Amino acid sequence: MIRIDKIRIQEFRGIRDLTLNLKGQNFAACGPNGTGKSGIVDAIEFALTGNISRLSGAGTGGLSVKAHGPHVDSRNKPEAALVTLDVTIPALGNKKAQISRTVKAASAPEINPADRDVIAAFESVNLHPEFVLSRRELIRYVLSEPGQRSKQVQTLLRLDDIEKLRSVLQKISNAATRDLPGLERVEKDAIRNLLAVLDTAQLTKRSILETVNPRRELLGLAPLSDLDASTSVKDGLTTSAANAPGRVPKIQAGADLVTLREAIQALQSDAFKQVCSTADANAAELGRDADSLNGLSREALLKSALELYDGTTCPVCDTPFEPDAFGGHLAGKLSHLEEVSRRRAALEMELKPVLDSIHTAGTALNTMINHAGLFSPKIDAHALTELTTIIRGRYQQLQKLLPLEDTRTVLAAAHIVSDIEPTMAALDTAIAAIPEPTKQDAARDFLVLAQERLEHYRTARLKFVAGTLRAERAAKVSDIYGTVTTAALEKIYKDVETAFASYYRKINEEDEKAFTAKLMPSIGKLAFDVDFYGRGHFPPGAYHSEGHQDGMGLCLYLALMNHLLGVNFTFAVLDDVLMSVDAGHRRQVCTLLKEKFPNTQFIFTTHDEIWLRHMKSEGLIKGRNFAHFRTWTVEFGPTEWDDRDVWAELDGHLAKNEVRAAAALLRHHLEHFAKEACDRLRANVEFRGDAQFMLGDLLPNATSSLGELLKKAKAAASSWNQKDVVERITAIEATFTEAKIKTGYENWQINTAVHFNEWADLNKEDFVPVVSSFRAFTGAFTCQTCNEMFFVAPDRGRKEGLRCGCGALNLNLLQKGT
Numbered sequence: 001m002i003r004i005d006k007i008r009i010q011e012f013r014g015i016r017d018l019t020l021n022l023k024g025q026n027f028a029a030c031g032p033n034g035t036g037k038s039g040i041v042d043a044i045e046f047a048l049t050g051n052i053s054r055l056s057g058a059g060t061g062g063l064s065v066k067a068h069g070p071h072v073d074s075r076n077k078p079e080a081a082l083v084t085l086d087v088t089i090p091a092l093g094n095k096k097a098q099i100s101r102t103v104k105a106a107s108a109p110e111i112n113p114a115d116r117d118v119i120a121a122f123e124s125v126n127l128h129p130e131f132v133l134s135r136r137e138l139i140r141y142v143l144s145e146p147g148q149r150s151k152q153v154q155t156l157l158r159l160d161d162i163e164k165l166r167s168v169l170q171k172i173s174n175a176a177t178r179d180l181p182g183l184e185r186v187e188k189d190a191i192r193n194l195l196a197v198l199d200t201a202q203l204t205k206r207s208i209l210e211t212v213n214p215r216r217e218l219l220g221l222a223p224l225s226d227l228d229a230s231t232s233v234k235d236g237l238t239t240s241a242a243n244a245p246g247r248v249p250k251i252q253a254g255a256d257l258v259t260l261r262e263a264i265q266a267l268q269s270d271a272f273k274q275v276c277s278t279a280d281a282n283a284a285e286l287g288r289d290a291d292s293l294n295g296l297s298r299e300a301l302l303k304s305a306l307e308l309y310d311g312t313t314c315p316v317c318d319t320p321f322e323p324d325a326f327g328g329h330l331a332g333k334l335s336h337l338e339e340v341s342r343r344r345a346a347l348e349m350e351l352k353p354v355l356d357s358i359h360t361a362g363t364a365l366n367t368m369i370n371h372a373g374l375f376s377p378k379i380d381a382h383a384l385t386e387l388t389t390i391i392r393g394r395y396q397q398l399q400k401l402l403p404l405e406d407t408r409t410v411l412a413a414a415h416i417v418s419d420i421e422p423t424m425a426a427l428d429t430a431i432a433a434i435p436e437p438t439k440q441d442a443a444r445d446f447l448v449l450a451q452e453r454l455e456h457y458r459t460a461r462l463k464f465v466a467g468t469l470r471a472e473r474a475a476k477v478s479d480i481y482g483t484v485t486t487a488a489l490e491k492i493y494k495d496v497e498t499a500f501a502s503y504y505r506k507i508n509e510e511d512e513k514a515f516t517a518k519l520m521p522s523i524g525k526l527a528f529d530v531d532f533y534g535r536g537h538f539p540p541g542a543y544h545s546e547g548h549q550d551g552m553g554l555c556l557y558l559a560l561m562n563h564l565l566g567v568n569f570t571f572a573v574l575d576d577v578l579m580s581v582d583a584g585h586r587r588q589v590c591t592l593l594k595e596k597f598p599n600t601q602f603i604f605t606t607h608d609e610i611w612l613r614h615m616k617s618e619g620l621i622k623g624r625n626f627a628h629f630r631t632w633t634v635e636f637g638p639t640e641w642d643d644r645d646v647w648a649e650l651d652g653h654l655a656k657n658e659v660r661a662a663a664a665l666l667r668h669h670l671e672h673f674a675k676e677a678c679d680r681l682r683a684n685v686e687f688r689g690d691a692q693f694m695l696g697d698l699l700p701n702a703t704s705s706l707g708e709l710l711k712k713a714k715a716a717a718s719s720w721n722q723k724d725v726v727e728r729i730t731a732i733e734a735t736f737t738e739a740k741i742k743t744g745y746e747n748w749q750i751n752t753a754v755h756f757n758e759w760a761d762l763n764k765e766d767f768v769p770v771v772s773s774f775r776a777f778t779g780a781f782t783c784q785t786c787n788e789m790f791f792v793a794p795d796r797g798r799k800e801g802l803r804c805g806c807g808a809l810n811l812n813l814l815q816k817g818t
Contacts, residue, residue: 001125001570003601004044005096006086011074012046012103013039016637020627024088026593028604028621030612031629036638037605040627041575042069044603045132047083047099048125050106053132069103072634078104089121090570090599097121125571130561134575138553142528142540153526157492157564162485169478176471182399183464185356189363190460194453196255197446203457208233212450215443233454234447248374249445250434256367257427263361264417272357273415279350280411286343287404344401351398354414358398362391368427375430383423390418486521492563493519493526499559500552503596504530507551507588528556547580554578554589558597573603578611586611590618613679617795623805624788630668641672650771659767663759666771671695673778677702680791681709682799703740706781709792709802710736713811720816729811736780742773783808 003024009015014036020027029037042052046069055063070081081103089095097118101109111119125131191203200207205227212233213223221236266272365388372381394410401407437445497519505515511533518537520527529537530552532544540552554577561569578586593602602620606612612628615621628641639645646669653662678685678698683705685698710733717725759767782789783804790809793801802811 001091001128001131001565001568002087002089002097002121003570004085004087004603007040007043007047008082008084009039009043010082011071011077011080012069012083013042013052013071014632014634014637015039015043016071016635018637022601022603023625024601025625026602026604026615026621028606028612028615028626029629030606030609030626031638033607035629035632037607037629038575039638040603041132041134041573041605043083044085044573045129046103046106047085047101047109048122048131049129050101050109050126051129053129053134065106066103069106071637078102089118091568092117092121124568128565131571132573132575133554133557133577135550135553135577135579138550138557138577142549142553142556153560157560162489166478166482166485169474169481173471173474173478176467176474179467180464180471181352181355183460183467185359187457187460187464188356189360190453190457192259192360193256193363193367194450194457196259197252197450197453199255208454212447215446218439218443219447229458232451234451237444237447247445248371248431248434249449250431250437251442252445252449253371253427253431253434256364256371257424257431260361260364260368261424263357263364264420266357267361267417268415272354275350275353276411276414279347279354280408282343282347282350283404283408283411286340286347287408348401351401354411355395355398358391358395358414362388362395365391368424372423372427379423379426379430381423383418383420387418387420489521493521496556496559496563499562500556503555503558503592504552506592506596507555507585508548509588510584545580547582547585550578550580551585551589555592558592562597567599569597569600571601571603573605575605576607579606579608586614587618590615590620594618594620609675617679619795628672630672641669647771647775654764654768654771657764659762659764660760662767662771663762666759666774667695670699670774670778673781674698674702676789677781678705680789681705682792682795702781706736706790707733709790709799709813710811712799712813713802716812716815720812725811732780739773739777739780743770743777744773 004022004027005024006019006021008017008019010017018036018040020029020040029040031037038054042054046052046065050065052065052069055065055068066078067075070078074080079102082100084098084100086096086098089097095118098112099109099122109122111122130137195201195203198208198211200211208227209224216223216233216236219237224231224233224235227233365384369381369384369388372379372384394414397406397410497517500519501515501517504517505513508515512531514531514534516531516537518527518529520529528540530540530544532538532542540549544552554574561572578589581589593600604615604621609628612621612626616626629638630641632638639649646665650662650665653659653665674695675693675698677683678701681702683698683701685693685701688697710729714726714729714733717729759770762770783806785808786804786806788805790802790804792799792813793803799813801813803809
């Protein structure tokens with residue numbers, strides 16, 4: 001993937017014009033809610049994918065990138081909404097590249113250089129929109145229902161196509177198996193019709209040749225010595241004789257009429273009625289069980305509902321459900337479906353002889369309808385055609401089974417046959433009136449009809465064999481695919497499970513050193529249980545706190561991304577994902593990210609200044625690689641806590657004689673400054689349980705801390721006989737002391753709570769010197785070269801040095817011999 005070096009956002013979402021230099025390193029954006037942090041996340045996602053997640057998907061209504069991506073004042077100028085990223089591509093030898101995208105041409109980013117490998121790198125990022133993780137997605141991984149979690153995890157790991165293909169293969173196998181009974185019936189009917197022509201009991205090569213060759217000899221044709229798939233029993237007949245249409249073969253027509261009568265009698269027999277009655281009784285019993293009846297028709301719906309459940313309401317009826325209650329409610333219904341499926345299979349087996357008899361009757365009817373059309377004049381076969389339509393409808397209903405009431409209606413009437421006796425009598429009379437054929441004509445008719453029915457049998461046989469082979473192969477492919485993919489998925493999930501548990505132990509090593517987890521995949525589901533202090537494994541939401549759940553979500557995400565991308569996991573955006581994690585565990589999170597993902601650039605957003613300080617003090621965020629927003633306006637977008645911007649804004653207020661606004665801004669800036677100074681200088685601040693510090697609680701401590709540090713540095717330099725350093729520190733002390741005095745330091749030392757509140761009552765002439773003095777005062781804490789505030793190193797333990805970001809200030813605090 002990539003690392004981001006620089007981002008520029010113009011007229012996009014709530015940002016008018018903002019440039020951030022990330023330098024390819026970890027970066028944090030901090031500020032109160034509504035100060036523009038989410039706009040940065042949206043901008044990164046948009047630049048790399050052309051999409052904004054919070055404007056698409058479920059729950060976004062009529063929102064869209066095109067309509068709501070541009071800044072509200074540029075909503076009619078989508079071409080002005082532009083995001084540009086300067087990036088480094090590690091996989092290409094740290095090659096530099098740039099991608100720019102406007103809302104107007106969201107699907108056509110401008111990439112420089114437009115080299116094939118660079119374009120491929122950006123396309124790879126586009127395939128992984130999960131590089132952005134918000135707390136909403138984080139919690140989904142942990143608290144989702146197994147079916148929904150399976151979908152989310154498989155989508156992230158690019159495994160969703162595996163499950164789709166598994167389902168497709170199973171459907172193909174089921175369809176191929178369902179086709180077999182019908183193909184078998186067609187083959188049996190073809191055999192029955194062929195045997196009727198041959199007038200033999202068995203269908204073998206020998207029996208066919210024994211009935212065919214005497215007829216061939218009678219016609220002067222050479223006998224057939226063998227019979228294969230291409231042999232024609234009428235081979236040698238003249239074309240006109242072989243294809244002579246319109247003549248009804250008397251003997252065979254009579255035999256076919258007998259077959260029809262027998263088929264109709266079979267439908268009307270007591271044995272057939274008994275089979276139908278038994279099947280009807282079982283269908284009635286199945287239908288009386290409401291759960292079974294619903295299960296037969298709603299199995300797919302129930303399974304979909306379980307997978308789509310969002311943890312609050314049923315996706316089908318919108319009824320509110322607690323997760324456990326909903327899962328239990330549907331689980332009972334789905335477990336009952338196993339019994340329903342067994343009973344359905346039993347019923348289908350009982351219907352098989354019914355279907356066989358109906359199919360035989362339908363074939364016999366069609367044969368006689370064909371004969372009727374060959375007589376001159378044609379015999380009216382309307383009654384036969386109507387009965388064929390009725391029988392076909394019964395056959396189709398019994399095949400599909402549902403609805404059960406319709407199947408029961410068919411079973412009750414299956415033995416009822418409309419009166420076709422007049423038509424059969426007319427056919428009997430017409431057949432009897434056919435002149436007795438000569439031996440040669442009879443032999444010729446026999447060979448023509450035998451070949452016709454032999455071809456029909458061959459076709460039916462080939463289809464049945466092909467169908468059987470197709471069903472066997474489909475079942476085998478489905479089974480092998482299921483076995484192989486299940487084993488592969490189990491290994492993947494085991495690897496992810498192991499990594500997840502190790503990450504979680506890392507951030508909770510003080511109290512959960514023996515933590516383990518279980519990712520348990522099954523078809524369409526992914527259960528997730530975690531250890532709770534050795535008391536057993538439970539769902540994460542059962543006993544663990546919200547903070548622990550946040551930590552689990554992050555660890556599972558990291559484990560999944562690491563498995564998916566490996567060394568290419570070089571970039572991720574964590575959008576306020578650890579808001580519920582306590583301070584101690586946040587420090588361990590920093591350690592985890594530094595140690596396990598040293599080559600990944602993390603971009604954080606947070607509204608918590610303490611979390612930002614933790615990241616800085618733990619070295620996860622280095623130097624000035626963060627943006628600290630103080631406010632946001634629709635006209636100007638977010639405003640950072642930047643000295644230059646603050647003083648310019650103060651000058652603007654004073655130019656308009658807005659003393660009250662200037663006083664409020666100065667106080668807010670000094671509050672921010674004092675927090676940073678105390679943190680960087682490791683000042684001693686009186687503990688407050690509510691963590692609510694007033695300006696007077698912090699600024700005096702920061703001031704005295706810098707003074708003491710300069711004294712220590714001066715003493716250390718003297719002990720090392722570093723006269724030039726002593727002189728430099730003396731000059732810094734002088735500047736610092738002068739600036740401190742001009743602010744009225746003594747006054748706000750004495751009255752910390754009131755002094756700053758009085759500024760708003762000053763007039764402009766009195767307040768301008770206050771602003772000037774505090775500007776000089778805050779500047780005394782800052783390097784004039786890099787404009788970065790001084791800091792103590794290291795950030796814990798013994799104080800060894802006072803430094804700045806660029807190294808222009810690097811004062812030793814340890815005296816010689818200590």
